[in-house]
Amino acid sequence: xxxxxxxxxxxxSVAVAYLALLLLVAFVAPNFFSAANLRDLALGNAAVLIxxxxxxxxxxxxxxxxxxxxxxxxxxIAAGLLAKAGWPMPLVVVALVLLGGLLGATNGALVAWARxxxxxxxxxxxxxxxxxxxxxxxGAWVQGLPASFQWFGLGQTAGQWLIVSGALAVWALGxxxxxxxxAGRAVYAVGCDExxxxxxxxxxxxxxxxxxxxxxxxxxxxxxxxxxxxxDIQSNAGxxxxxxxxxxxxxxxxxITGGRGTLAGTLVGVALLGTIGTALxxxxxxxxxxxxxxxxxxxxxVFADAAxxxxxxxxxxxxxx
Numbered sequence: 001x002x003x004x005x006x007x008x009x010x011x012x013s014v015a016v017a018y019l020a021l022l023l024l025v026a027f028v029a030p031n032f033f034s035a036a037n038l039r040d041l042a043l044g045n046a047a048v049l050i051x052x053x054x055x056x057x058x059x060x061x062x063x064x065x066x067x068x069x070x071x072x073x074x075x076x077i078a079a080g081l082l083a084k085a086g087w088p089m090p091l092v093v094v095a096l097v098l099l100g101g102l103l104g105a106t107n108g109a110l111v112a113w114a115r116x117x118x119x120x121x122x123x124x125x126x127x128x129x130x131x132x133x134x135x136x137x138x139g140a141w142v143q144g145l146p147a148s149f150q151w152f153g154l155g156q157t158a159g160q161w162l163i164v165s166g167a168l169a170v171w172a173l174g175x176x177x178x179x180x181x182x183a184g185r186a187v188y189a190v191g192c193d194e195x196x197x198x199x200x201x202x203x204x205x206x207x208x209x210x211x212x213x214x215x216x217x218x219x220x221x222x223x224x225x226x227x228x229x230x231x232d233i234q235s236n237a238g239x240x241x242x243x244x245x246x247x248x249x250x251x252x253x254x255x256i257t258g259g260r261g262t263l264a265g266t267l268v269g270v271a272l273l274g275t276i277g278t279a280l281x282x283x284x285x286x287x288x289x290x291x292x293x294x295x296x297x298x299x300x301x302v303f304a305d306a307a308x309x310x311x312x313x314x315x316x317x318x319x320x321x
Contacts (some may be wrong), residue, residue, distance in 0.1 A: 008214040009265050010207075010252075010253030010304065011252065011253050011262060011263060011265040011268060013253075013304070014251060014252055014253060014265060014268045014269060014272060014301075015268050017272065017297075018271055018272045019270055019274070021272065021275060021276070021279065022275075024279075025275075025279045025282065025283065027124075027242075028282075028283045029279070029282035029283045029284075032278070032279060032282040033281065035187040036163075037278070037282075039157070039160065039161070039164075041274065041275065041278055042164045043160050043163060043164060043166035043229065044274065045242075045270055045271070045274035046163050046164050046166070046167035046222075046225060046226075047072075047167070047222040047223070047225055047226040048207030048216050048222075048241070048244050048245060048248065048270055048274065049167045049168075049170075049171055049266075049267065049270045050167050050170050050171075050219075050221060050222040050225070051068055051072070051173070051215070051218060051219050051222050051241060051244075051245045052244075052245045052248045052249055052266050052269070052270050053170055053171050053174040053218060053253070053263060053266065054068075054104075054211075054214055054215030054217075054218040054219065055068065055215060055245040055246060055248075055249050055266075056174075056249050056252075056254055056263040057174070057178070057187055057211040057214060057215065058118075058211045058212060058215050058263060058268045059191075059246070059249050059250075059254050059255075059256060059258060059261070060178075060187050060188060060191045060211075060254060060258055060259065060260075060261055061187050061190050061191045061207055061208055061211045061258055062190065062191040062194070062257065062258030062259065063111060063118040063208060063211065063212070064118050064119055064122065064246070064256075065104075065107060065118065065121060065212060065215055065242070065256070066119065066122045066126055067107060067122040067123075067125040067126035067129060067242070067316075068215065068216075068219050068238070068241055068242045068245060069105075069126070069130075069236065069239055069240060069241040069242045070125065070126045070127075070129035070133070071103045071104065071129060071216055071219045071220070071223075071238075072219050072222065072223045072226075072237060072238030072241050073129070073130060073133055073174070073223075073235065073236060073237045073238045073239075074099070074103065074129050074132075074133055075096050075099055075100050075103075075219060075223035075224065076223040076224075076227045076233050076234075076237040076238065077133060077137060077142055077235060077237075078095070078096065078099055078231060079092060079096050079149075079223060079224045079227045079228075079233070080145055080149075080227060080233040081142060081240055082095055082096075082123050082147060083145055083146055083148075083149035084142065084144065084146065086146075089148065089149065092149075092224065093224060094220070095246045096219045096220040096221065096223060096224045097217045097221055098217075098220070099220050100216040100217045100218070100219045100220020100221065100223070101213050101214075101216045101217035101220065102191045102216065103125070103129065103216045103219075103220075104212045104214065104216015104219065105209065105212065105213040105216060105218060106125065107121050107122055107125055107212045107216070108208060108209035108210070108211070108212030108213050108216075109207055109209060110140075111209075111212065112204075112205035112206070112208040112209040112212075113209075113233055125218050133235060134235065139235055139236075140235060141232045141233060141234050141235060142232065142233040142235075143231075143232045144244055145231065145232070145233070149227075149228055150228050150229075150230075151232065152181070159227075160256040163225050163228075163229070164204075166225060167222075167225070168276045168282075170218065170221070171263060171266075171267055174263050175263040175264065178262070178263055183207075186202045187207055187211060188259055188260075189202055189259075190202060190204045190207045190208065190258075191257075191258030191260075192257035192258070192259035192260075193259075195313065223237070223238070244273065247269070247273055247294065247298050248264075248266055248270040248272075248273050249266050249269060250269070250298060250301050250302065251269040251272060251273060251297055251298060251301045252264075252265030252266040252268055252269030253265035253301075254266065256302070272297070273294055273297070276290055276293055276294060276297075277290040
């Protein structure tokens with residue numbers, strides 16, 4: 001048991017911090033725990049969790065993607081236009097996953113085979129997708145969506161919980177694959193040492209391409225699940241989503257340099273960062289403090305990560321002499 005706790009020390013630390021936050025909120029604002037508020041909180045963070053699952057894989061592989069917010073906006077508008085054109089929901093789901101996968105694969109191909117740094121590629125595509133969408137839509141929202149498209153999100157409690165269940169199912173499937181499937185272990189190997197992974201028979205470019213494409217596909221799915229919650233779809237959807245996802249992954253214990261982390265930590269990271277804003281509102285604190293508190297938590301996570309890495313290096317040197 002102690003070995004398991006030591007191995008997942010960061011995840012336990014974040015979980016303890018989250019429980020402490022919930023206890024504080026329970027003392028200050030007990031009405032925070034009403035069923036309606038918990039449902040809204042879960043619903044509001046379902047899309048973030050799905051994107052964070054894909055972002056975890058990208059960061060574990062030693063990469064980064066800051067274009068997911070723009071991908072999210074493109075897929076959201078596409079979902080609305082396809083629904084208005086009369087496409088049945090199953091086809092809209094397939095189309096959105098394929099579109100998101102294509103956008104992510106573009107990033108993956110440029111990083112894996114053109115050998116362009118991920119931060120440069122995704123910065124370029126972030127601007128390209130966002131400005132291209134602004135040019136096409138001229139800032140207009142998609143309105144007049146069919147009732148069948150919005151059945152899950154608007155006024156249907158069962159449908160809303162189905163969205164949350166879908167996000168948790170994506171997380172559970174991702175966690176299982178990461179721990180039990182060879183492709184999941186290959187992601188860790190590439191993130192730890194790309195050259196060593198290559199010598200072990202793994203093809204790092206394929207792994208890099210795969211994690212970017214998968215993140216894009218999950219972003220397309222998240223965009224659809226988010227779009228069906230509202231009566232209109234904004235052309236600027238997804239602004240700041242990349243920072244939410246990256247912050248949740250880092251706070252959850254995944255090393256920003258790759259090779260170390262779990263989806264369990266990401267789940268707690270999404271819950272912790274997603275709860276702060278609502279908790280402050282219920283506690284009567286100015287919501288402008290939300291970003292400052294989130295920033296402090298992220299800084300603490302980065303410092304903790306650096307300290308753990310330094311401690312591990314020193315311990316290895318002590319053992320090897």
